[in-house]
Amino acid sequence: MEIQTTVRKTKGERTRDAILTRAAELATQEGLEPLSIGRLAEATEMSKSGLFAHFGSKQGLQLATVDHAAQLFVAEVIAPARAAPRGLARVWALCDHMVAYSERQVFPGGCFFAATSFEFNNKPGPVRDRIEEMIRSWLTYLEHAVEQAQEAGELRRDRPAREIAFELDALAQASNAQYQLFRDPAVFDHARRAIRERLESLRGLKAA
Amino acid sequence: MEIQTTVRKTKGERTRDAILTRAAELATQEGLEPLSIGRLAEATEMSKSGLFAHFGSKQGLQLATVDHAAQLFVAEVIAPARAAPRGLARVWALCDHMVAYSERQVFPGGCFFAATSFEFNNKPGPVRDRIEEMIRSWLTYLEHAVEQAQEAGELRRDRPAREIAFELDALAQASNAQYQLFRDPAVFDHARRAIRERLESLRGLKAA
DNA sequence: CAGAGAATAGAACGATCGTACTTTTCTGTC
DNA sequence: GACAGAAAAGTACGATCGTTCTATTCTCTG
Numbered sequence: 001m002e003i004q005t006t007v008r009k010t011k012g013e014r015t016r017d018a019i020l021t022r023a024a025e026l027a028t029q030e031g032l033e034p035l036s037i038g039r040l041a042e043a044t045e046m047s048k049s050g051l052f053a054h055f056g057s058k059q060g061l062q063l064a065t066v067d068h069a070a071q072l073f074v075a076e077v078i079a080p081a082r083a084a085p086r087g088l089a090r091v092w093a094l095c096d097h098m099v100a101y102s103e104r105q106v107f108p109g110g111c112f113f114a115a116t117s118f119e120f121n122n123k124p125g126p127v128r129d130r131i132e133e134m135i136r137s138w139l140t141y142l143e144h145a146v147e148q149a150q151e152a153g154e155l156r157r158d159r160p161a162r163e164i165a166f167e168l169d170a171l172a173q174a175s176n177a178q179y180q181l182f183r184d185p186a187v188f189d190h191a192r193r194a195i196r197e198r199l200e201s202l203r204g205l206k207a208a
Numbered sequence: 209m210e211i212q213t214t215v216r217k218t219k220g221e222r223t224r225d226a227i228l229t230r231a232a233e234l235a236t237q238e239g240l241e242p243l244s245i246g247r248l249a250e251a252t253e254m255s256k257s258g259l260f261a262h263f264g265s266k267q268g269l270q271l272a273t274v275d276h277a278a279q280l281f282v283a284e285v286i287a288p289a290r291a292a293p294r295g296l297a298r299v300w301a302l303c304d305h306m307v308a309y310s311e312r313q314v315f316p317g318g319c320f321f322a323a324t325s326f327e328f329n330n331k332p333g334p335v336r337d338r339i340e341e342m343i344r345s346w347l348t349y350l351e352h353a354v355e356q357a358q359e360a361g362e363l364r365r366d367r368p369a370r371e372i373a374f375e376l377d378a379l380a381q382a383s384n385a386q387y388q389l390f391r392d393p394a395v396f397d398h399a400r401r402a403i404r405e406r407l408e409s410l411r412g413l414k415a416a
Numbered sequence: 417c418a419g420a421g422a423a424t425a426g427a428a429c430g431a432t433c434g435t436a437c438t439t440t441t442c443t444g445t446c
Numbered sequence: 447g448a449c450a451g452a453a454a455a456g457t458a459c460g461a462t463c464g465t466t467c468t469a470t471t472c473t474c475t476g
Contacts, residue, residue: 011443012453029330034242036433049435050454058434109330114385118326121388122237122317132389163398170382170402174374177322177381180329181340190371194378201409219473220423244463257466258424266464423472432463440455446448 016054019044020068023061027069028109032062032116032127062127069112070134076101078141088154088199091145095168095195102176103188110180113138114173139165155202164202171195224262227252228276231269235277236317240270240324240335270335277320278342284309286349296362296407299353303376303403310384311396318388321346322381347373363410372410379403 009017022044026035037058041048055061077097084093102111109115113135120128143165149155155164175191178184217225230252234243245266249256263269285305292301310319317323321343328336351373357363363372383399386392 010452015453031239031241031327033239037435038432047455049437049456052435053454056435115326115329117385117389118323119239121323135389163402166382166386166395166398167379167402170378170399171375173385174378174381177325178374181325181343187374190374191378194371194375218422223423245465246462255425256464257426260465261424418476420475421473423470425470426468427466428468429466430464433461434459436457436459438456438458440453442453443451445450 012054015046016064017068019046019051019054020065023065024069024072024112025108027065028107028112028115030109031119032065033119033123037061059125059127063130066116066127066130066134069107069116072106073101073112073134073138076106078138081145086145086148087152088149088203091142091149091155091168092196092199094142094145095172096192098169098172099175099188099191099195102172102179103185111173111176114176139169142169155199159202167198168195171198220262223254224272225276227254227259227262228273231273232277232280232320233316235273236315236320236323238317239327240273241327241331245269267333267335271338274324274335274338274342277315277324280314281309281320281342281346284314286346289353294353294356295360296357296411299350299357299363299376300404300407302350302353303380304400306377306380307383307396307399307403310380310387311393319381319384322384347377350377363407367410375406376403379406 019040023035023040026040026043030039037052038048040061041051044051055064077094081090081093081097084090107115113131117131117135120131143161146155146161146164146168150157150161171191171194175187178187227248231243231248234248234251238247245260246256248269249259252259263272285302289298289301289305292298315323321339325339325343328339351369354363354369354372354376358365358369379399379402383395386395
């Protein structure tokens with residue numbers, strides 16, 4: 001018995017999804033590169049070759065894993081924040097969901113992209129490109145949200161949106177990194193408070 | 209012909225240092241775990257077994273590499289900042305040197321500890337412990353510097369030093385991470401400006 | 417400058433890696 | 447319910463991994 005959603009997925013697609021979910025989890029813990037086909041096959045209770053056939057190469061698996069993680073990130077952070085009204089509220093929602101995404105351990109090893117970006121920083125190729133693109137689009141989205149808040153007069157305009165986004169992201173990222181290292185959930189409060197304070201300090205002066 | 213420093217080092221010690229310097233460089237680029245003995249032997253133009261004998265195990269090599277990197281970090285960031293007078297000046301010096309340490313690419317792949325901490329986050333053991341300890345001591349040192357600035361009346365006391373250190377470190381770390389990803393040196397300016405502004409906003413109100 | 421001990425090299429090990437090929441089992445359609 | 451094609455398993459490959467053991471070369475002291 002199985003819940004049928006909008007589209008009936010073929011067997012192959014279902015196993016593929018299951019593999020990728022597990023792969024994304026393991027990648028945040030062990031790394032995307034050191035995660036071997038054999039390890040993943042064992043974790044999904046499949047044969048090495050059976051799993052391998054889904055992706056054609058290890059790089060194919062890595063790319064699919066990055067895409068899978070990106071979808072999850074969008075669903076967990078971007079999509080819910082879109083529910084908030086444009087402007088400061090949405091900026092805050094984005095940051096808050098970003099912190100929550102680390103806090104709730106959507107991936108068991110913390111933010112997938114924080115982990116893998118460090119791993120692939122100096123490994124040119126399509127995998128690195130896709131990770132970079134994803135992070136860039138996150139930062140750009142955050143930047144645009146800040147811009148909208150500025151245009152709405154909710155945030156001062158004497159600092160570029162790009163740099164404000166940089167600061168907000170920095171605080172969220174730091175909580176992710178430090179939690180993974182020290183396992184002290186207080187860092188999430190620190191990040192949220194610092195973000196709120198920073199946004200507060202950028203408010204007022206409707207005319208800019 | 210060789211420059212003789214205070215203490216004449218034995219041949220073994222000199223090779224060991226050379227190996228560790230190269231190992232720390234490669235570790236920030238390829239990772240500390242994926243950096244294989246064979247790769248490192250090739251990079252240092254030694255035999256696998258000749259190199260191996262210096263450390264007894266791969267873990268021994270990793271621990272020695274972390275210690276080596278820690279010494280370099282202290283020499284590049286902590287030591288020069290100690291030249292600045294206690295208080296706000298030293299806080300700024302610490303942050304500025306931290307950013308400069310990423311900017312000057314002391315390690316070719318960016319901050320050694322940022323890279324390796326993500327890698328070992330979920331790999332319990334002595335290597336992870338030592339990385340964690342090093343980062344903790346950096347954050348504690350920064351926190352103490354903030355405390356001194358607060359006690360000197362140069363920074364407000366209505367926010368715990370710990371959290372201020374968290375924020376400052378976050379900004380420096382973000383510039384390191386983003387530079388490695390996007391290769392845009394402007395992020396170092398963003399970080400420095402954000403840090404300066406944050407410290408500025410925490411100034412004044414001598415009585416707290 | 418000889419000789420002891422440190423430093424390095426060489427060769428080999430079992431294990432695991434990514435990948436290719438073949439064979440078996442399963443799924444969904446007529 | 448048979449049958450075509452997808453999905454999965456089985457097996458084998460060369461390469462590289464960390465490590466061990468032995469042999470050679472170098473260094474420094476007496």
